[in-house]
Structure formats: structure tokens, C-alpha cells
Amino acid sequence: MAPPHRTPPRGQLDRIPGPTRRSLLAGVAALGALGAAGCSRVATASGTDGGELLDRLRAQGVVRLGIAGEIPFGYIDKNGELTGEAPEVAKVVFKRLGVDRVQPVPTEFGSLIPGLNSQQFDVVAAGMYINPERCAQVIFSDPDYQMLDSFVVRKGNPLGLRDYRDVVRKKARFATGTGYAEIAYAVEAGYKESDILIVPDQVAGLNAVEAGRVDVFAGTALTTREVVKKSTKAEVTEAFKPVVDGRPHVDGGGFAFRPTETRLRDAFNTELRELKKSGELLRILRPFGFTEDEMTELTAKELCGG
DSSP states (O other): TTTTTTTTOOTTTOOOOOSSSTTTTHHHHGGGGTTSGGGGOOOOOSSSTOHHHHHHHHTTEEEEEEEEEEETBBBEEESSEEEEEHHHHHHHHHHTTTOEEEEEEEEGGGGHHHHHHHTTSSEEEEEEEEEEHHHHTEEOOOOOOOOOOOEEEETOOEEEEEEEEHHTTTTOOEHHHHHTTHHHHHHHOOOOGGGGGESSHHHHHHHHTTTTTEEEEEEHHHHHHHTTTTTEEEEEEEBBEEEEEEEOOOOEEEEETTTTTTTHHHHHHHHHHHHHHEEEEEHHHHHTOOOOGGGOOOOHHHHHOO
């Protein structure tokens, strides 16, 4: 969803198409555009070990954040203000690093990594899932959140669906979102891809469940939890880890930096760790639907594949 990906991951699931947060090819497929667009702006190695961007940002007093207009990860609200889990974390961290202002640079999700590497903005602040494919193109902070999956089902969960294996075993009618990693999760569990109903988003998924067109809609724990809040016909199942390559899998989202800017990434991580330790991170993320379950001690190294 991942968004999902919101959505969504993931190194192992690179067959997932679509421009959502959680679709793996979002950064990869668009990378080829770098040769045609902004060639003269492609980042080159800094003369200083670890990059000079942090010093420049402190001198300028402003950092440009690449966002993809996705609620709750990074978007412009109805008052024209930048908000979302990633921008709000970035505001606090950069303030601590001596950079007082953040400036949004909206773009499509698939353009975030190319835009970062061609210096259209300084940092990707879009709740981007960290996976090996993306780690080959950019460097990531440690994740500020982790994400599990859950299902939207009819009240009472009449088929007793708890994970993708249940969906296959009980021959449930299954839906998920365009480009969601949950497509591949269901297929890995044995569901026939051509039988999956693909809908635009979690709201359409909820509608499909309520109308009885499907038995289950799969998405991230956060998005499914939020979408059923006002429903009288549907509920959300307990969050669970999907199985990837035979092992339970957890995703995490973080901030992306140009590969040369390790000094900025490391300074960002230092402040992020302090926010986690103090509990301030959860306070920042809670208004966007995040809970203690989404807090994590995962590292970017783990999610990048070691």
C-alpha cells in the first residue's frame, strides 16, 4: 500500500508494478530517466569525505524534501501546509541539526529517487520502504517505522481469515490495491494472480468488502486500521507478518539520501535514535495513525539485505 506500500516493499518482490509507495519498481523503473532529464545536475562525489550537504543546509537554513503527496506519509494539507509522518519527523530532526526550515518538493512516487540523485531536492521524506533494490541507488536512514499487513473483512470475520494462507485455503475472494506488495504476498501463498481484484486504494477495497464483491481486502496495518473506523459492516484483522521467501517479513520506511552524503545520513540517524529513545518519535507519528506496534529497532542495513 506499500502501500502501499505502501505501500510497500521489497527486495524480493520486484515483480510488483505501479507507482505507489510500496511498489518496488517505483524507484528502479524511473532511474533510466536520469540520462534524459537533468543530466547536468546528477550528483557527483563530494571533495569532502561524507559529503558537504549538511554544511550547505546549515548555511542556507532550509532543506528541500521530496514528497509524493501520499497520506499519511508526506503531503500538503487542505491549508496548504506540509505535513505527514516523514515531513514532521524531518522538521524536528533538521531543527536539531541546525536547519530551521523545510521546503516541500512534490513529485510522483516513481520520480523520488531519480529526483534525489539529480539534486531536485535534498532528502526523500515520503515514508519510503527500504529494500535492496533502492539501497543500490540511494542510502537510507534507519527506519522511523515498521509496517505489518492486515485484512479488511466483513464484521465478525465469517471466514476466519488471518493471513494469506487462510485466503488460499478457504478460496476467499481477494482484493488489494494497485501496485501493492500484497499482490505478491498473496501469489507467494498460492493465490492465482489473475483471480485478484485490483482496486485503486483502501477506500475502494473497503467498499468492495462492504458490498460483498470480495471477502477480504489486504493492505498495511495502518491504512486498513484507519479506513474501517467509520464502517458498520467491516472490521480489520490483527496485524501479521507476510511470508517472503519462506520467512516472516517486516517492512520499514525511512529517509533517502544521495550516496555521497553519508555525513548527513549519519547525523540524521543520531537524532532519530534520540527521538526513539525519548518516546518523542511516537508522539510525532501518533496523529497520523501510527501506534506502538509501528515503532521499530530495525536498521537500514538489515532491510538493505545486510
